[in-house]
Amino acid sequence: MSAKTVTRHEEHVLLAILNLSDNAYLVTIQEFLEKNAKTNLSFGTLYVLLKRLEKVNYIQHSIGEATSKRGGKAIKYYALTKEGYKILREAAKINETMWYNFSNISF
Amino acid sequence: MKNKKKILFPRLGKWLIKSFLPFYESEYFLNDLEEAYLNRVKEMGRGRVFIWLIAQLGFSIPPIIIDNIRWSLIMFKNYLKVLGRNIRRNKIYSFINIGGLAVGLAGVILIYLFIDYELSFDKYHENAEEIFFVMSKEEHPSNTNYTLGTQFPFTEAMRTDFPQLVKIAQVYFQEEVQVKVGNELYPENNIVFTEPDYLDMLDYKILTGNSKETLDAPNSIYLTEDLAKKYFGSKSPVGEIITLNNTIDMKVQGIISTPPSNSNIRFTMLGSIKSLIEDYVGFPFNDWNLTTTANTTLVMLPNGMNPVEINKGLVPFAEKYLSERDREIQTYSLLPLLDLHYDTRFQYANYTTSMDTIYTFALIGLLILAIASINFVNLSTAQAVKRAKEVGVRKVLGANRAQLIRQYLSESLNYTFVAIILALIIAGVSIGKLNDFFGNGIKLELFGNFNIIIFLVVVFFLVGLLTGIYPAMVLSRFDPARTLKTTLSSTKRRFISLRDSLVGIQFVIAQALLIAVIVIASQMDMIKNKDLGFNKESIINVSLPEPDQSKMDVLKNKLLSNHNIQGVSYSLGPPTSGAIMQTYCSFDSEGEQKREFVQAIPTDENYLNLYGIKMLAGDNYRRYVDGDTLYKYIINETMMKKMGIIDPNEAIGKPLAVSRFRGDVMGVVNDFHLRSLHEVIPPTILTNFIVSFFRTTNIKISPHNVPATLDFVESTFKDVFPGYIYDMQFYDEFLGELYEAEERIFTTIQVFTILAIIIGCLGLFGLMSFIAVQKTKEIGIRKVLGASVPNILLHLSKQFSKVIIISNLIAWPLAYYVMNKWLENFAFKIEIGVLVFIIAGAAGLLIAAVSIGFQAVKAAMANPVNSLHFE
Numbered sequence: 001m002s003a004k005t006v007t008r009h010e011e012h013v014l015l016a017i018l019n020l021s022d023n024a025y026l027v028t029i030q031e032f033l034e035k036n037a038k039t040n041l042s043f044g045t046l047y048v049l050l051k052r053l054e055k056v057n058y059i060q061h062s063i064g065e066a067t068s069k070r071g072g073k074a075i076k077y078y079a080l081t082k083e084g085y086k087i088l089r090e091a092a093k094i095n096e097t098m099w100y101n102f103s104n105i106s107f
Numbered sequence: 108m109k110n111k112k113k114i115l116f117p118r119l120g121k122w123l124i125k126s127f128l129p130f131y132e133s134e135y136f137l138n139d140l141e142e143a144y145l146n147r148v149k150e151m152g153r154g155r156v157f158i159w160l161i162a163q164l165g166f167s168i169p170p171i172i173i174d175n176i177r178w179s180l181i182m183f184k185n186y187l188k189v190l191g192r193n194i195r196r197n198k199i200y201s202f203i204n205i206g207g208l209a210v211g212l213a214g215v216i217l218i219y220l221f222i223d224y225e226l227s228f229d230k231y232h233e234n235a236e237e238i239f240f241v242m243s244k245e246e247h248p249s250n251t252n253y254t255l256g257t258q259f260p261f262t263e264a265m266r267t268d269f270p271q272l273v274k275i276a277q278v279y280f281q282e283e284v285q286v287k288v289g290n291e292l293y294p295e296n297n298i299v300f301t302e303p304d305y306l307d308m309l310d311y312k313i314l315t316g317n318s319k320e321t322l323d324a325p326n327s328i329y330l331t332e333d334l335a336k337k338y339f340g341s342k343s344p345v346g347e348i349i350t351l352n353n354t355i356d357m358k359v360q361g362i363i364s365t366p367p368s369n370s371n372i373r374f375t376m377l378g379s380i381k382s383l384i385e386d387y388v389g390f391p392f393n394d395w396n397l398t399t400t401a402n403t404t405l406v407m408l409p410n411g412m413n414p415v416e417i418n419k420g421l422v423p424f425a426e427k428y429l430s431e432r433d434r435e436i437q438t439y440s441l442l443p444l445l446d447l448h449y450d451t452r453f454q455y456a457n458y459t460t461s462m463d464t465i466y467t468f469a470l471i472g473l474l475i476l477a478i479a480s481i482n483f484v485n486l487s488t489a490q491a492v493k494r495a496k497e498v499g500v501r502k503v504l505g506a507n508r509a510q511l512i513r514q515y516l517s518e519s520l521n522y523t524f525v526a527i528i529l530a531l532i533i534a535g536v537s538i539g540k541l542n543d544f545f546g547n548g549i550k551l552e553l554f555g556n557f558n559i560i561i562f563l564v565v566v567f568f569l570v571g572l573l574t575g576i577y578p579a580m581v582l583s584r585f586d587p588a589r590t591l592k593t594t595l596s597s598t599k600r601r602f603i604s605l606r607d608s609l610v611g612i613q614f615v616i617a618q619a620l621l622i623a624v625i626v627i628a629s630q631m632d633m634i635k636n637k638d639l640g641f642n643k644e645s646i647i648n649v650s651l652p653e654p655d656q657s658k659m660d661v662l663k664n665k666l667l668s669n670h671n672i673q674g675v676s677y678s679l680g681p682p683t684s685g686a687i688m689q690t691y692c693s694f695d696s697e698g699e700q701k702r703e704f705v706q707a708i709p710t711d712e713n714y715l716n717l718y719g720i721k722m723l724a725g726d727n728y729r730r731y732v733d734g735d736t737l738y739k740y741i742i743n744e745t746m747m748k749k750m751g752i753i754d755p756n757e758a759i760g761k762p763l764a765v766s767r768f769r770g771d772v773m774g775v776v777n778d779f780h781l782r783s784l785h786e787v788i789p790p791t792i793l794t795n796f797i798v799s800f801f802r803t804t805n806i807k808i809s810p811h812n813v814p815a816t817l818d819f820v821e822s823t824f825k826d827v828f829p830g831y832i833y834d835m836q837f838y839d840e841f842l843g844e845l846y847e848a849e850e851r852i853f854t855t856i857q858v859f860t861i862l863a864i865i866i867g868c869l870g871l872f873g874l875m876s877f878i879a880v881q882k883t884k885e886i887g888i889r890k891v892l893g894a895s896v897p898n899i900l901l902h903l904s905k906q907f908s909k910v911i912i913i914s915n916l917i918a919w920p921l922a923y924y925v926m927n928k929w930l931e932n933f934a935f936k937i938e939i940g941v942l943v944f945i946i947a948g949a950a951g952l953l954i955a956a957v958s959i960g961f962q963a964v965k966a967a968m969a970n971p972v973n974s975l976h977f978e
Binding site: 030074 | 132146163
């Protein structure tokens, strides 16, 4: 996997983490993607995707404090790294240029 | 709430996730999943959410597993890279290490395949464990005879007297048969006549044609595929007629599956037992006095029944049917089908492998494995010194001992892995050659069954861990402070270090194997060249289809008209052929009537002359004329001694009765060999009156213009016996075949043994070169201080010489004991003399000297200037 580009799935995952800010972990990311991107990824697929993104240093994880919310069980949170922001910005730019003419075309 | 969750979580999914994710990761993962599950319970309801959960797990586990495999592959790639680097850095050691191990493992794999094949005989029959042959034991005063043969009426009698048997079948086996299809004649081997029960017991299937019940009717036969194709091409053989030995017509009922090569009950054709007629088999059917090895009885016991119960029943059974005389000497018992292949007492279907042979192969395999593994250990520990710095650095950087051990273990596992791959390639290449060499239908396949995989995995871990553990312990023990500060010289010298004792073990093995090879070779040589008591050159044997006196005379006269044919004689068989009759003879000895179990050879009057068997006293008999009632016998020396006579001249004219034929001794001949040299020469009597048993034409030809003579013999034979197959063999070739199977086994053993020795030498060579490098400085200093080259050579080889001498002292008695045991198999054997040990010892020293010497000389000759500024 090249470090320069990300697949569409990965882009979505990164965006989900961005949007969820402090509250990004497996459950919320999956819900977010289901609601906004209409994709239904399984936990396992999502987990592997996150692991890969972490490996190329686009995201990082932290273990949350144990709260009463889940019966005292800790949560593994994900957050974007600097590189993660950068790659998203690049992706946005690419998207922008690619979509630029879309509004001018009529069907 | 919590309790419910636990029950609802599918255990398998949980377990899978736990086993594929690191511990904490799996906790987070499962917690997240649980949360999502709880969120959904409210909106979806318990039933649907459970399905959702299953689906989640089902879709989650594959990507996690795939991810896992991907990473381990990446790690594996890395291991291989590191391994490749190591190999490149130390070419010689790595070559010796991996090459030696690979060649050794290839040998071990081949040996394993051979053993696996040998042990698989007849195991594939579903009911194999319940199937037994009836064997009979005959106890004679001088020897005990075992045979699988039963009397012709035996099976029927057993069927009525033992209703508890599930299945029972009479099996008549004929090794050679002549088949006539239309006008064509074909010589074939291995035809079985039997009953429908046979196919119920053994896993042979009728592929096409009529059902097995036709085996109950006379003149029915099934052909194996190959034969059907050979006789009838692609058209259906069902309903065709074939003729056996010009005597019985058989109607082909169908095609039957070909028995696999790992079966001792093989056949090419399966006929019904009711097809047999007395004229065809050559003996009366309803005779309880006649046991022939061709006729056997196969039974199947009810599941779980102890064969001893049947054996007990066979005692009164024998009493009921056998004659008074036979009752005394003959006992019946059951022999498991699964034991047949390993029981050398029977040599059934001529293919037997004794368990001793199998154990020998297993032992050699183990020894090869040991030698190759010792190489590996020695070379790794020798290299340890080189890697001491690496260990020091790793330890300083925080590696603990367990980690280092793990690293070196995984390294040796990697080496083993590469060696196994190479070994598989080597084995794959050589397996075809081995199969050709064995012949006899042996077909070893590299991946013939799943066992080889298990075997390889076991070998992989066994060799990988065993060879890795010691170097790993040594390496990981190094003290970082010392290894980093000083250049580490080898550790303290004990009187005999572990390395020396390992080298010693190798030498003991190599030395013992060397002695074994020499002993085997000289014994086989002796067997082939021993004077058998008769002449075997320039004699051909042609089968005699019918012992018809007038035709025999015609053939003989026609043959003798050719001046290149020097003699013609008829007999049951040539001297060492097993074609002999076993019977009783009675005689008077010191006023007492005595009985002796003897071998009788029906021959004519030209036999002794043709084979050059030496007459000690008396005269050759004259030609037997029908109606003569005074029978003349020629006996051998052993027989004479049995009669209590010492001087051959005294024996002449002594009365003697073979079976019920009274006659007297006409002459005494030198002892000549009747069987292989495994057996002693039995008391033997030659008779000339049993013309009906003549089966062979023995022809002595002159060595000139042999092809023309052979053509002449063939055309003459066809003139006299039209409609019969001409079957000719040179007698010396036939004798050679007697030991062929044995020789093949021993050649194989020798090859593997030499392989073991070579691998051992390789290890020694590597070790020596390493020590020489290590001692470069020491040698340099010694030379500067005035040591000569021989001095240094002596110094370098002193350590090994001690080991070699000690291991020789251990190996000699060991080899002597084992080889003497082996020689006990032969009635005629060589003596293991001192010479064998001297030769083996010298060869061992030479091998050691060559493998050590090269490096030692190189080190000793090196210019001290170069060696001293080394490092």
